[in-house]
Amino acid sequence: MYVSTKEILNKASKEFYAVPAFNINNLEFLMKIIEGAVEKNAPVIIETSEGAIKYAGNGDIYRGARLFVKMVREFAETVNIPIALHLDHGKHMEFIAAAIRAGYSSVMIDASHEPFKENLKITKEVVKWAHASGISVEAELGQLAGIEDNVSAEKNVLIDPEEAKIFVEETGVDFLAPAIGTSHGAFKFKGEAKLDFERLKRVKELTGIPLVLHGASSVPEKYVKLAEEFEANLGGAKGVPAEEIKKCVKLGINKVNTDTDLRIAFVAGLRKHLKENPKEFDPRKYFKEGMNFVKEVVMDRLEFLGAAGKA
């Protein structure tokens, strides 16, 4: 079923589990995410960045957004689990408009790089606009470190829980992504992972809405090692361990954004397959191993986040 993100996340918030939101750019990852979620009988959120939409539309934003809606709906309508499609890190109004018009289930307005008041003002506008079309909205407060495509910040600026309360009340936003120390990409921490759990707890107490953890990939050693065995250079890669994410879920995280783990799993399988099969040139064959690793990551996350069996 193609459903609203709000329906999925309100249930998760009430029952204290989290639903992974997986970033996709193509058909292959989508196929495996759905397959994994069906096998786990779990709800799942598919998300696309602005970059993904541009890529799929070959520069035509409206076309890219329509393609993703058609693709996701086609899968969603033929299976018995709740599936939603979300715009990740919407920073430009054209992308938000394209997603709303194409039929996304929800959008993110990410004005977290702006000063608090400006972020609030922009978010409030988008909420008004999206809600008029029955679409729910995610916003972000504080900033994540790390650099990834158009998502970047020099240093961590963690969320202020008191500001979060005002922000949620005044904007009417449906979900909030609090910056609590994670960052995007494969290189999140120099040493141990350090997250601000106290801050997260306060934000949940003061806002009460479903919260979103960005930069939540775990960067599993299994796939990093395998990719490196086949000539990848991922030295220093480090993610958020599953145990830390589970603590976040206990404190009120209900949506866990995951992109990097799928990318690393896929590239590990792709590198391995190509190296071991130098005569192979059929993409349906040389993508297969990577796709199966993507499915493994998906199923593992659905399980430890508590979404398995919640469809």
Ligand SMILES: O=C(CO)COP(=O)(O)O
């Ligand atoms: O936050 C994300 C997408 O919005 C993805 O984070 P990762 O890079 O940790 O997978």
Ligand SMILES: O=C[C@H](O)COP(=O)(O)O
């Ligand atoms: O949060 C960012 C996501 O990982 C998407 O990255 P992207 O802009 O490279 O598609």
Ligand SMILES: [Zn+2]
């Ligand atoms: Zn952001």
Ligand SMILES: [Zn+2]
């Ligand atoms: Zn993110």
